[in-house]
Amino acid sequence: MPADSSPRRSHFVWCTKEERFVPMLRCLTCRLGCDVLSSEAVGWHAARWMAEGKIKETYTMKPKARPPAPQEQSPSRFFIVDNGAVRDLEPQEFSRAPVYETVGTYAVERRFVKPKDKADLVYEGKKPPKQTVPVLVAHDGTATVLASWSDLESNPESLMDVKEVRVARAVKQVFVLKPL
Secondary structure: OOOOOOHHHOOEEEEOOOOEEEEHHHHHOOOOOOHHHHOHHHHHHHHHHHHHOOOEEEEEEEEOOOOOOOOOOOHHHEEEEEOOEEEEOOOOOOOOOOEEEEEEEEEEEEEEEOOOOOOOOEEOOOOOOOOOEEEEEEOOOEEEEOOOHHHHHHOHHHHOOEEEEEEEEEEOOOOOOOOO
16 A cells, blocks of 8 residues: 555555554664655654654665676776766876775665664675775765775764765876887
8 A cells, every 4th residue: 555645644654564554763763675765755854853862873884796706907996086086097097196996895875773772884794904995985976085994983974975985995006117
C-alpha cells in the first residue's frame, strides 16, 4: 500500500519491511535502506529531530568494488587535485601539483541513529592504511585532501556533502632521460 498523504499520517511512512505505517522517526533510525529516506519531507523532519536531540547523524564508509586485476601502469590509478578538482594524470603529463595514487575508494552513506548509540565514523570492511591520506570528492566535483585519517575521524561532519572518499598515497613524479 503506498504512503497516505492525509494530514493525520504526516509523521508516518509506509514500511516495506513491516508492511504497515510506522513513525517516521523509527524509519529514520532503521538500518535498512529504502526510498522513503530520499523524500524532501524527511529532510525537514530529520533537521528538526536532530535539533531536538531525538536522533544523531552518523556516516558509514563502504568500500567500492575494485576493478579486476588493475594494470601496473594504468593512468587512471594516478590523479592530481588541480584547483580543487580531481583530474586523472596522463602518462606524458607533468604537473607541479602533488601526484596521488588511488589505493581504494569508499562510498559515503549517511545514517541516523538514536541518541544513545555511537555516532562515530564507521568503516565497513578493512580500515584504510595509515600511510595513506583521504581525498574527499564532493557531489559538485570539488576535492579536498586531508592530512590524515585522524582528521576525518575527529570531524565526520565534513562528510556531509561528500560523494566518495579516495584512499590515496602520495607518489613522486620521476622522468627518465633516454638517449636518442
